Amino acid sequence: MVQLPDEILEKILCRLSVKDLFRFKCVSKSWFTLISSPYFVKLHLNRSVQTKSNLSLFLRDYHLFRVDFNSLEDFKEEGFLRPVEIDYLASRYPYYEISICGSCDGLLCMSIHDIMKNVFLWNPSTKKSIQLPLPPPVSTAVSTADKLNSFVYRFGYDNTNNDYKVVKLMFFKIRESIEDYEIKVYSLKSNSWHIPKKFPYCPKLKSIGDSITCGAMHWISKVGSEKKRSIVAFDLGTEIYRVISLPELSDSYYYLYLDNLEGCLSATCSYHSSNVDIFLLKEYGGKNEHWSKLITISQPLISIGSFYTVKAIAYSKCGKKVLFLMDYERLIWYNLEDKSDEEIMFLGIEDLDEVYTCMESIVSLDVPEAVPANPNLI
Template sequence: MPALPFEIVEDILRRLPVKSLKRFRAVAKSWCFLIDSERFAKLHLQQSLISNTNRSLILGGLGLYRIGLDSLEEAEVIKPPFYYRSVDGISNSCNGVVLVMCEPAVLWNPFSADFKVLPECSDGSPTEVELYPRTTYGFGYVSRTDDYKVVRVVEFRHKINHFWMYAESSIYSLRSNCWTKIDSFPYPLPFLRGHWRVHVNGALHTLEISDLMDSARIMAFDLDTEKHNELTMPPGIQARNFDLNLDMIGGCLSVVCSRRSRVIVWVMKEYGVKESWTKLFSISFPEIERDDFLKLLVYSQDGNRVLLNCDDKRLVWYDLRKKTAEKVCVEGIPFVFYAEACVETLISPDSSGEVKKLQHVETKRSQEKRKVQKIRNKRDDFLSEGFKLVL
């Protein structure tokens, strides 16, 4: 049977899950070099995003777990290949890479097992003894420069009332592999968790609510320009009437509005366009339990359902057409957890592996050149001796 053209082999491989691709590296050297290449990793990511496949949930809180979204049948324990202090420190996912918020922080692809320990970032010290520091992280991707960036904000709050006083900020670039001081964030970040997970359109977003709890605004920090700007809220939403939370679903910014036992979800269909705010769905008891805190995770592959994390205790599919909710039973899932939706990729946060591969290729080329030159030298010597014998 004749071998398939390499272009067809590549097209088939880029549709497969990461676990299979890792095994197929052993088939042939050409397959290994293809699968390990940065170009193929980007093609594989693009194919997964287009087809809405190769998706998983990463669960944390009481250990780390992976659940395949295609089946949602069993939770698989994940053991990171590096030391970390807390399993409750995983950020949002960008192209399959997550930020592990330990000291020092780590960029990690839980599917390929590649990771990079970030350089240490020096902390500031409070200028007054009644203040204490609190560190918050953000993580995102800049498509223009093909760069991953980590934002580290050290907020200084009052020890008694926890009021935000001021902040010191730094940003890390994977491309340059260094931290840089940036202008201080002029507004407080989410207080309860050490990161803000709403990364949309190359910007990190947070919901700022005034101390009087009567107004709210969406603030965005652009990772490329390193500038702050404000986005409009959905129409008719006021902080005094709702418990508001910012979220992301299907690459779109969303606002989750809770009031008593009813939850309304708004989605910004076109980023930055206030007229594109659309009410996605409204849900209430008995579809969810009273006072449930809802987090949006991911659409189903056909786009007709939304997977919800209800109060960090249950996974629920909500059908957008039938307006019904169905509890998801997953074997081995912990009784309390937080969840992040991820696309399985080969994207590596550690560029040294690619450098080593390039060095290996260059070494082989040099060896081949030396081998060819050696053969030429022997041929020249043979011809030279033959010429002497004739004379």
């Protein structure tokens, strides 16, 4: 039997599905080593990103569903898609509601709405999951008398340290008009939490969508003595903050939030005029960093009726259409060239509380033993 060079073998294997790769691990010890190597994991992941192969859409109303991304592209008007309900989570946590907090490189971050507010990471392709250790207690800088108003988890990739991070923001009500917050960060590589130095101005909770991109988490804060609304970027690797100016807005707005459109930071602005602008931050972090308007959507432009919020989910494979979530109820394809739109209809789903893309990957969730939360680190 002719032995293929590793370079050719890698190019062949990286085109295969996760299911096939797991089967081929059994061919030989050398194949097992190759497929398990961090280099090959990244190679397989990068090809999936470039080609949008093996990409799924995860939908949540009261239950969690999965639908193949290709079926969205092939959707025909007046037809219905049949998403597959995922019973893996329901069987493990039958009495609790579960939310998706983020998707990155084939991993989903899930929050369990129980007393302890547990969080776990799950790779749907490998069927592996880990529950995160509990974060450290609230800092002494935040009084126990302060009321925990709300909290949010977000998940993304730290490209500085080749690590996956979960960020938890906790918001406290101190007095009627004064709020405080605390930030905690979990590292998959160390399987532990810590509390970094926080930005001096409180984030605006409603500004935070799926806002981890380019190795940083983003939110809007009122900065400085003038309380100027600005975007704050928290670098997951260096844990340094920087301030980014808002895009140039055309009108007074009532809703502005940040999101992630296929690795690009997006800002969605809903105006009192009922128009919606979506901006993308180009050349992120460089000297030529700038906002570019992707689209302006007005009520007459979309044929499906009135809307208040618009979330950009993904581009089509050809790049000519964008998938939008409207009011957390409806998914539509919007054609950037001819300005037409088409609503995607699902059987068995009433509302779309959360919609995330997730590709197949062999990213591992093997971690060291959990490090207990240490109050002395606060």
